[in-house]
Amino acid sequence: MKAVVKYGKGKGLMEIRDVPEPKIKEDEVLIEVKAVSVCGSDLHIYHDSHPYWPPVVLGHEFSGVIREVGREVKGWKVGDRVVSETRTGSCGVCYICQSGYPQVCEQKRPYGIGINGAYAKYVAGPARLLHRLPDNVPFEVGAVIEPTAICVTSILERSRLQAGESVLITGPGPIGLISLAVAKAAGVRFVGITGTSADEGIRFQKARELGVDLMIIVDKEDPVQKIMEITNGLGVDILIETSGSGRAIAQAFEMVRRLGRVCAIGISGKETVPIPYDRGIFKAIRYDFCFSSSWTAWETTIGLIAKGLLPVEKIITHKFPIEKWEEAFHLLENLQAAKVILIP
Ligand SMILES: [Zn+2]
Ligand SMILES: [Zn+2]
Secondary structure, eight states: OOEEEEEESSSSEEEEEEOOOOOOOTEEEEEEEEEEOOOOOHHHTTOSOOOSSSSEEOOOOOEEEEEEEETOOOOTTTEEEEEEEOOTTSSSSSSHTTTTGGGGGTOOOOOOTTOSSSBBBBEEGGGGEEEOTTTSSSSHHTTTTTHHHHHHHIIIIOOOOOOOOOEEEEOOOHHHHHHHHHHHHHSSEEEEEEEEEGGTTTTHHHHHHHSSSEEEEEEEEOOOHHHHHTTTSOOOEEEEESSOHHHHHHHHHEEEEEEEEEEOOOOOSSSOHHHHHHHHHHTTTTEEOSSSSOHHHHHHHHHHHHHHOOOOGGEEEEEGGGGGHHHHHHHTTTTTTTTOOOOO
């Protein structure tokens, strides 16, 4: 079968290759991939700025149909529509796994990063990571459940966003836009988003479609001043950091209110980022570092999407056959797309 393979350590080193179809183990299923979504971390892997174990088939945000079931698998059958969590390799026995957070296990080797992923016709993996994709949710939307579950884990479960709160999202990339949809679904009273002039095309347009209350273009106006104006000098209840920008990370300490929370999802790609530490102490800010997605968040996400309460289909801007993966990467890097779906 054809697959997009990152075949070595270094920049680039990625191409379509003919690889053998995966063979399943007793506790695994074979999934025919119907849609796979391009993630920012796929771009980082391409540029060698994210951990990965080559040679590896890319792709961890996917949906599909079960085509084969291992002997020990119970509760799943050929033909079932599915999505899968990505925490392959998590050990199940360490302190972190046993305490209910296997997605943060040190042994984790996710699909498309540590084991072969879904930029291919078939992917094989453990049945225990599957969730059912409801019939009324199209496969393309199924492919964005993984990043949505990350936002639900971070914003609703970890930072505990409540109805009626005020929110600022820094960064209007795919995770920023999904965070906006999650905040709206949670019933916030105000939600703003920051970006640069370069985001004025497709990304701010998507933010508008998702019902944002305020967009701040940080190279044209001072986001701190604007947020203070809007909140009568208080600051927002929760700031969701998705940009990874050093400046935004530092400004968050000014824009969040006293005793507010910062929900940090975006990675900076830097060894260290300077922050106004004492300001954080004196304002008693809670800083929530967030990583990956929980089983419960997957269930919440699928439920909200199936009910029409989380319209993540709005952020899908392009759909290509998998052969055009380079074009997809190019669009994303030039901020001309929000979410791009590849069809194997
Ligand atoms: Zn991803
Ligand atoms: Zn573990």
